[in-house]
Amino acid sequence: MNRLAYFGLVFIVLLVLVALCAPLIATHQVGTTDLLARYKPPSAAHWLGTDATGRDVFSRVVYGARISLQVGLVVVAVSATVGTIIGALAGYYGGWIDRVVSGYVINVFLAFPGLLLAIAIVAFLGQGLNKLIFALCIIGWVGYARVMRGQVLKVREYDFVQAARALGARDWRILLFHVLPNAVQPLIVQASLGMAGAVLSEASLSFLGLGVPPPAPSWGVMLEEARDLSTLARAPHAMLAPGLAIALTVLAFNFLGDGLREYLDPRQRKR
Amino acid sequence: MKRKLLDIARRLLILLLVVWTVVSLVTILIELVPGDPATAILGDQATPEALTQFREKHGLDRPAFFFSYTANEEGGPRRFKWNGADNRYVDYWRGILRGDMGNSFRTDRPVRELILSRYGATIQLAVAALLVAVAIAVPLGVVAGTNRGNLLDNALSVIALVGISLPSFVVGPLLIYVFAVWLGWVDPSGRFGWSSIILPAVTLGAALSALLTRMVRSSVIEEMSEDYVRTARAKGLNERTVVYKHVLKNGLIPVVTVLGLQLGVLLAGAIITEKIFNWPGIGLLLVEDGINKRDYRLVQGCVLVISVTYILANTLTDLLYRRLDPRIRVS
Numbered sequence: 286m287n288r289l290a291y292f293g294l295v296f297i298v299l300l301v302l303v304a305l306c307a308p309l310i311a312t313h314q315v316g317t318t319d320l321l322a323r324y325k326p327p328s329a330a331h332w333l334g335t336d337a338t339g340r341d342v343f344s345r346v347v348y349g350a351r352i353s354l355q356v357g358l359v360v361v362a363v364s365a366t367v368g369t370i371i372g373a374l375a376g377y378y379g380g381w382i383d384r385v386v387s388g389y390v391i392n393v394f395l396a397f398p399g400l401l402l403a404i405a406i407v408a409f410l411g412q413g414l415n416k417l418i419f420a421l422c423i424i425g426w427v428g429y430a431r432v433m434r435g436q437v438l439k440v441r442e443y444d445f446v447q448a449a450r451a452l453g454a455r456d457w458r459i460l461l462f463h464v465l466p467n468a469v470q471p472l473i474v475q476a477s478l479g480m481a482g483a484v485l486s487e488a489s490l491s492f493l494g495l496g497v498p499p500p501a502p503s504w505g506v507m508l509e510e511a512r513d514l515s516t517l518a519r520a521p522h523a524m525l526a527p528g529l530a531i532a533l534t535v536l537a538f539n540f541l542g543d544g545l546r547e548y549l550d551p552r553q554r555k556r
Numbered sequence: 557m558k559r560k561l562l563d564i565a566r567r568l569l570i571l572l573l574v575v576w577t578v579v580s581l582v583t584i585l586i587e588l589v590p591g592d593p594a595t596a597i598l599g600d601q602a603t604p605e606a607l608t609q610f611r612e613k614h615g616l617d618r619p620a621f622f623f624s625y626t627a628n629e630e631g632g633p634r635r636f637k638w639n640g641a642d643n644r645y646v647d648y649w650r651g652i653l654r655g656d657m658g659n660s661f662r663t664d665r666p667v668r669e670l671i672l673s674r675y676g677a678t679i680q681l682a683v684a685a686l687l688v689a690v691a692i693a694v695p696l697g698v699v700a701g702t703n704r705g706n707l708l709d710n711a712l713s714v715i716a717l718v719g720i721s722l723p724s725f726v727v728g729p730l731l732i733y734v735f736a737v738w739l740g741w742v743d744p745s746g747r748f749g750w751s752s753i754i755l756p757a758v759t760l761g762a763a764l765s766a767l768l769t770r771m772v773r774s775s776v777i778e779e780m781s782e783d784y785v786r787t788a789r790a791k792g793l794n795e796r797t798v799v800y801k802h803v804l805k806n807g808l809i810p811v812v813t814v815l816g817l818q819l820g821v822l823l824a825g826a827i828i829t830e831k832i833f834n835w836p837g838i839g840l841l842l843v844e845d846g847i848n849k850r851d852y853r854l855v856q857g858c859v860l861v862i863s864v865t866y867i868l869a870n871t872l873t874d875l876l877y878r879r880l881d882p883r884i885r886v887s
Contacts, residue, residue: 289714289717389573392570392573392574393570393573393574393577396570396571396574396867396870397574397577397578397863397866397867398820398821398823398824398862398863398866400824400825400827401824401827401859401862401863401866402581404827404842404847404859405581405582405585405855405859406585406588408846408847408852408855408859409585409586409588409589409852409855410588410589410590411589411590481721485723488723488725489723489725489828492725492828492831493827493828493831493843494843494847494848495843495847505725508725508726508729509725511729512725512728512729512732512832514732514736514737517729517732517733517737518737521733521737524729524730524733525730528725528726528729528730529726531723531726532718532721532722532723532726535721535723536717536718536721539717539720539721540717543717
């Protein structure tokens with residue numbers, strides 16, 4: 286893997302540690318407001334300063350990692366599972382399943398702006414973490430299904446699959462033990478890029494006021510709260526800190542995804 | 557010729573399928589609203605008469621779909637009931653075919669009118685963002701491509717990757733801080749005069765310009781190894797003419813497709829940018845007037861118009877692209 290991918294991996298490991306140990310790392314209570322300490326610049330007491338209601342920005346960024354990673358992991362896990370099952374079935378059996386999945390569903394989803402669909406779903410369902418995750422899964426699974434279908438179409442023609450079939454193995458056994466293990470590689474890349482996408486979407490929707498409801502320290506919510514002119518003029522750090530956190534996290538997963546793609550597909554190396 | 561027509565027909569069929577799905581989706585999603593839209597709009601204090609009147613006016617008293625699966629008035633067990641064509645789904649379709657998207661739940665004005673009054677601002681923003689992206693990406697991409705592999709190229713590649721990963725809601729407030737709060741050069745938000753579009757356009761176009769820089773770079777690298785480049789050099793043309801007149805002309809073809817596809821992405825992404833800069837486009841209408849005020853009829857209309865614009869932009873690009881580069885038709 287290239288150097289940028291290692292940077293991504295190291296950053297992600299650090300981020301996971303921060304999220305897991307958030308109560309140990311955070312210097313202040315997340316929700317505590319202190320109206321006497323509003324708009325404070327970074328200092329020894331408040332490492333990244335305070336926001337418009339005197340909350341400690343550093344502690345909120347630390348806890349924000351939990352929300353981002355939680356949403357990202359659940360969305361990727363659910364979408365990847367659903368997408369894999371549907372894509373694998375479509376690729377393996379072909380016929381009408383494939384015609385519906387790849388001819389209609391995938392075409393329609395790809396022709397539609399994903400974020401808008403998520404916005405629409407949340408707009409009608411209402412705000413909340415679970416609804417947000419649901420909306421992101423609805424738009425997320427298609428990518429995995431498409432990758433998986435292509436892979437299974439390729440792998441099912443390999444000799445060892447034919448051999449297994451000739452030996453009388455059942456379909457589910459062939460799919461589960463012979464086809465899937467040889468088809469999952471691109472899925473790892475897709476999952477890494479999917480984490481970047483999910484983190485970004487969560488922040489986008491929360492920023493629009495359609496994601497995690499406000500007191501929660503989601504990075505998107507923090508950005509939204511810090512972007513009005515009076516806060517921006519007095520406490521730009523309250524906007525910069527979560528902004529940097531989002532950007533670095535998305536960047537890290539993108540670097541890792543790109544690096545994995547090169548690593549797993551040697552034909553792409555040295556380009 | 558026959559294959560070409562078939563291909564266009566296929567694209568149009570997908571287009572119709574997608575539009576049908578979108579319309580169905582926005583009509584059915586409104587059924588997912590927890591509770592009752594009438595109560596959500598009029599509040600808990602509303603009289604039963606007012607609620608009934610509201611439901612009647614907006615057709616909410618009619619069955620939602622061709623069939624329903626609910627308990628009857630006495631509260632017996634749930635059962636299927638066939639409602640026939642006399643339902644809201646058909647109503648909404650009838651309206652759309654006449655260009656009528658219903659009336660806003662809040663202001664009672666036609667949704668079409670509300671959307672049309674904002675549509676221009678969004679298109680303006682998207683096109684401006686496109687221009688900004690091209691103006692940044694083409695020179696940078698050419699520089700990176702012609703300096704392939706050296707420090708400058710690597711630096712530009714990393715900058716491009718960072719640019720792609722920077723979301724607009726980070727870029728936007730940052731630009732506002734630097735150019736409006738700190739330097740005081742432009743207005744932080746709103747739409748007054750030509751200068752107020754600069755920051756929103758840069759914000760919306762930033763990620764695209766990063767993506768385009770990568771594309772122009774790889775396109776230039778590919779074209780530089782073609783025979784016609786050697787011919788042009790052999791004729792004694794200087795490198796500048798070779799790159800900008802010959803290479804770029806061919807190299808920009810794939811970029812044009814991305815541009816068209818991205819116009820749709822920009823339209824959808826404009827929702828966030830419009831919110832950051834208070835830009836009075838259709839995205840702001842959707843979020844502020846539609847979703848925040850639970851004006852579901854308006855949300856339906858906005859989602860519909862944004863998606864159809866997106867889909868049309870993509871289909872048109874796809875068809876145009878085939879005309880632009882004859883080699884594509886063969887494959």
